[in-house]
Every structure is written in structure tokens, then in C-alpha cells.
Amino acid sequence: MAHGWADYPKARQVFCEEAGGYWSAANGSGIKNRACRAAFKASGTYQFVQKNEFAAMVPDYNNMAAVKRAVPNGLICSGGDNGKRGMSLPSAHWQRTKMRAGETFTLRYRGTAPHTPSFWQVYITKPGFNAATSTIRWQDLELIASHGNIQPRQDGNGQYFFFDVTLPKGRKGNATLVTRWQRNDPAGEGFYNCSDIRFSGSAGAGGGGTGGVVTPTPLPTPVPVPKPVPLPSYPDGEQNGNHGNAATLSIFGLQDEYRLNRDGHVTIAATVKTRRDYKVEMVLKDRQQRVMDRDSDKVKKGRTALAVLASKPGQYTLTFTATPLKTKEAPTVQTRTVWVRGTSGQKPTLPVVKPTPLPSYPSHDGRYDYAYPTGIGNYVAGETVVLGRDGQTYQCRPFPEGGWCNINSATHYEPGYGSSWQDAWIKL
Structure with missing residues (x-):
């Protein structure tokens, strides 16, 4: 499942992903922004297409x-992931959002698969x-806002979290905000x-503080956001779907x-x-064509990042379906085949696994x-109801959380017992 990113002020990886250019040349010459280009040379495209998962697992x-x-x-700006280390590099060219010292603004965070309960911390x-010469260390940061669980709200084509943050008074020059969104779950994602x-100046007197837990309020007057760089033109050869209109849907x-x-x-x-x-949907199916995970988004003449989760080795099929939002044309479909290896790095031989004998259940009537x-x-x-081994019934959560229901990992998602079962199921 996909997760989310800071939308205002915009996160580094989002600026870079939106600007594009990272598929056009192996040396990064197609990337206009110098900070994004240096990041690409350090750790490739992974950090851009994974803009929604700058995450670390911390059970404690x-x-x-x-x-x-x-x-x-x-590696703080990389979510602790060395594979995204480019986002933590020093550079004088990171794109910046203008703000005023002492002002209270509403931070906007896109949740592509919103997780609650959770809590929030914002550091500066x-x-x-000096971000031009230094990577960020924890001792370089001070906490300026903390919030408990906040429910997401639908806004346009997606769900967002909103909460207030007050910037320190008297600040000048440049700074970097670090937003931490922490799930309350055993895995500690x-x-x-x-x-x-x-x-770019200071707010008037009475900038105010941030209280405790903030209940999202109606949207404030929109704050100007830098216009995205026009999307680059990609050759049709870069998308290799098995079928579907190449002019309609391109996959990278x-x-x-x-x-x-x-x-x-x-x-x-x-x-x-x-x-x-x-509306674009990405569906992951195993070799038996069982749906293991899915993600979707609405796209208006542009791009979006989609992601699905695989939890065991094997051969999988990815199906991408683009359904027109304004016409009655038939959906465009493309498929890809990918392999998932085990942690040993060996391609699985796909042995026939005998199913574990199921416990005896009474007739479900x-x-x-x-x-x-x-x-x-x-x-x-949102529909399927199952019987758990505790004798209770559970309903698969509505989309998108319901995608976890089909993850074959009892340790995490067995109804009533898995460490994260409530992410997938509703007890009836």
C-alpha cells in the first residue's frame, strides 16, 4: 500500500519527482534542478518513484x-533508507517554499493510504x-510542533491530513522542516x-502557539505553491505493456x-x-491470479506514483487499468510480469506447498x-466477511485499506490475532 508525503510545504522528493527528467538520460542530464540531479547520481530513480514511502520500522x-x-x-531526509540517500545530500539548490518567521500555517500532508491511529512531530x-554544506543530524533539529491522532479529509482527488504549525519568531534565511508521521502499531512504521x-520576513504580532491535538478545520485560504515544471516528453518505447493504448497510459x-x-x-x-x-489502478496478482494488493489514484493529464506490497517470493502479474473520468470509452489495460526473490537473493523455484489443514468450523449458514x-x-x-479462528466474524475494510485483507501473512493480518489485523479488518 502506498502511504504519503508532505504536500505543503512540499518535500524534497516531491519537487524532484514532479519536475521529472530522471528517465531521459542515464547521467541525469535531463534533470534540471541541480540538487535533484545530484540525488539521482547518488541513488537513482528509486527515491523519486518511492516518494510516498520514506519510512522506517521502529517498534520502540x-x-x-x-x-x-x-x-x-x-539519512533523516531519506527516512533512514540508504537507497534514498540522495535526498539527504547537502546542496544549495534544494527548492524552497517562502514562509514568514513567527507565522502559524496549516501543514498539508497527502495520505495515499492514511494510517490511524498515529501521531505527528515537526522539527526545524x-x-x-547550512543545508548547502551539511547533512541534517538530530542535534541540528528542534521540535516545534506535536499533534496526536488526526483524521484525514477528502480534498479534491485525494485524502489529506491538516494541522497547524507555528514557526519560530526572529528567524531569517533558510531552514528545513522535518515532518515525522508515526503509526501506533506493533511494527512501528x-x-x-x-x-x-x-x-521572507516576519508575521505580525500574535503569531500564536499550536495547542494540543488539532481537529482539522475548514481549509484556509490556499497558500501559493510553486508551479510544477512541465512534464517531460517520453518516447513510446519506454512503456512496455502487453496491451493497451500506449498514447493513453505510460508506465515507468x-x-x-x-x-x-x-x-x-x-x-x-x-x-x-x-x-x-x-482513474488509474495498479493490481498485484500471484501466479494463481489471486489479488494480493492494489493501489489507485485519479490523474488529471499528468502523473502519479502507485505502489503495492508483496510479502513472499514468486512470480507476479501487475495489471494497470486506466478508466476515463469524463468519457464512456473502454478502459485501457496494460500488464507486466515481475519476480520477487527471497531474502537470500535466489529466485524461487515455486514448489508446490501443501496447505495447512484448516480447523473445523460449523456450517456458516x-x-x-x-x-x-x-x-x-x-x-x-468492503464486502467479504470471514470467520476467524476465535469464532468471530470480520469484514474486510473498504478500499484502500481493504487491500491488506488479501496479504497472505497471518502474523500480521489474521483477523483478531495478527499484529496489524485492525488495518485490514472490522470485527462484526
Whole structure:
């Protein structure tokens, strides 16, 4: 499942992804911004197509020492991921949003798969820090805002979190904000985004403080956001779908093979470009054509990043469907095949696995559709009801959270027992 990013002030990786140019030349010469180009040379395209998952797993997430070990100095703007290290490089060319010292603004955070409960922290670099010559360390930061659980709100084509942040008074020059979005779950998944800002004066007296937990209020007057750089033109040869209109749907960023990480899963991400207004869906199916995960977004003549989660080795099919939003034309479909390797790096031989004998359940008399885990891969978000081994019934959550129902990992998603079962299921 995809997760999210800082939309205002905009995060580094979002500026770079929106500007594009990273598919046009292997040496990065197609990337206009020098900071983004240096990031590309350091760690490639992964950090751009994965703009929504600058994340680290910290089970002991209330212990800042544990957080700092997982997200070490020099990789804070990369979410602790060395594969995204380019976003943490020093540069005088990171794109900045103009703000006023002492002002209270509404931070806007896109949630492509919003996670609650969770909490928020916003840090700012201390006076004297120079992003042109130094990477950010924890000792360079001071906490300026903390908020508890906030519910997302629909705004336009997506869901967003909104909360108030008051900038320190008397600041001048440049600074960087670090937003931490931390899930309250056993895995301790937390997201880290860096947004570079420039102080252009001071707010009037009475800038105010931030209170405690903020309940989102109606949207403030929109704050001007830098206009995105026009999308680059891609040759048709860069998208290799098995069928579908190449002029309608272009797909970038997929690899032929992926490897499970030490947590036992891997995110498969792609950037999708359309020439008109479409709802685009990405569906991951295993070799038996069972749906394992899905992600979707509405795109208006542009691009979006989609991502799905694989949790075991094997061969998978990715299906991309673009459905017109304004016409009755038939959807355009493209498919890709990818392999997921185990942590050993060896391609799986796909042995036939004998199913674990299921416990005996009484006749369901129409109360449920399956006795979990029977039927995994066929569960329908917002509809399917299963019987758990505790004798209780559970309904798959509505889309997009319902995508977790089909993840074949009892440790995490078995109804009533998995460490994250409430992300996928509603107990009836």
C-alpha cells in the first residue's frame, strides 16, 4: 500500500519527482534542478518513484534513541533508507517554499493510504545550519510542533491530513522542516519528510502557539505553491505493456525483479503517466491470479506514483487499468510480469506447498463468505466477511485499506490475532 508525503510545504522528493527528467538520460542530464540531479547520481530513480514511502520500522517508536538508530544522522531526509540517500545530500539548490518567521500555517500532508491511529512531530533546523554544506543530524533539529491522532479529509482527488504549525519568531534565511508521521502499531512504521523553506520576513504580532491535538478545520485560504515544471516528453518505447493504448497510459520505474527485505516484504512502485483524465489502478496478482494488493489514484493529464506490497517470493502479474473520468470509452489495460526473490537473493523455484489443514468450523449458514485463511486473494474490500479462528466474524475494510485483507501473512493480518489485523479488518 502506498502511504504519503508532505504536500505543503512540499518535500524534497516531491519537487524532484514532479519536475521529472530522471528517465531521459542515464547521467541525469535531463534533470534540471541541480540538487535533484545530484540525488539521482547518488541513488537513482528509486527515491523519486518511492516518494510516498520514506519510512522506517521502529517498534520502540516512543524511544527516541531507537528512532535515531533506525533513522541515523545523515539519512533523516531519506527516512533512514540508504537507497534514498540522495535526498539527504547537502546542496544549495534544494527548492524552497517562502514562509514568514513567527507565522502559524496549516501543514498539508497527502495520505495515499492514511494510517490511524498515529501521531505527528515537526522539527526545524536550528539557526546556523547550512543545508548547502551539511547533512541534517538530530542535534541540528528542534521540535516545534506535536499533534496526536488526526483524521484525514477528502480534498479534491485525494485524502489529506491538516494541522497547524507555528514557526519560530526572529528567524531569517533558510531552514528545513522535518515532518515525522508515526503509526501506533506493533511494527512501528514511521514516515520522515524534509521540506526546505526560506524566511521572507516576519508575521505580525500574535503569531500564536499550536495547542494540543488539532481537529482539522475548514481549509484556509490556499497558500501559493510553486508551479510544477512541465512534464517531460517520453518516447513510446519506454512503456512496455502487453496491451493497451500506449498514447493513453505510460508506465515507468518498474524492475524485472525485486527482493524481500529483512521484514519479509517489498514495495513494488511505478510512476504512471496519462494524457487525459483517468482513474488509474495498479493490481498485484500471484501466479494463481489471486489479488494480493492494489493501489489507485485519479490523474488529471499528468502523473502519479502507485505502489503495492508483496510479502513472499514468486512470480507476479501487475495489471494497470486506466478508466476515463469524463468519457464512456473502454478502459485501457496494460500488464507486466515481475519476480520477487527471497531474502537470500535466489529466485524461487515455486514448489508446490501443501496447505495447512484448516480447523473445523460449523456450517456458516450465510453469516460469512470464507473461514480464514480460505479464499485469500479473492476477498473484496468492503464486502467479504470471514470467520476467524476465535469464532468471530470480520469484514474486510473498504478500499484502500481493504487491500491488506488479501496479504497472505497471518502474523500480521489474521483477523483478531495478527499484529496489524485492525488495518485490514472490522470485527462484526
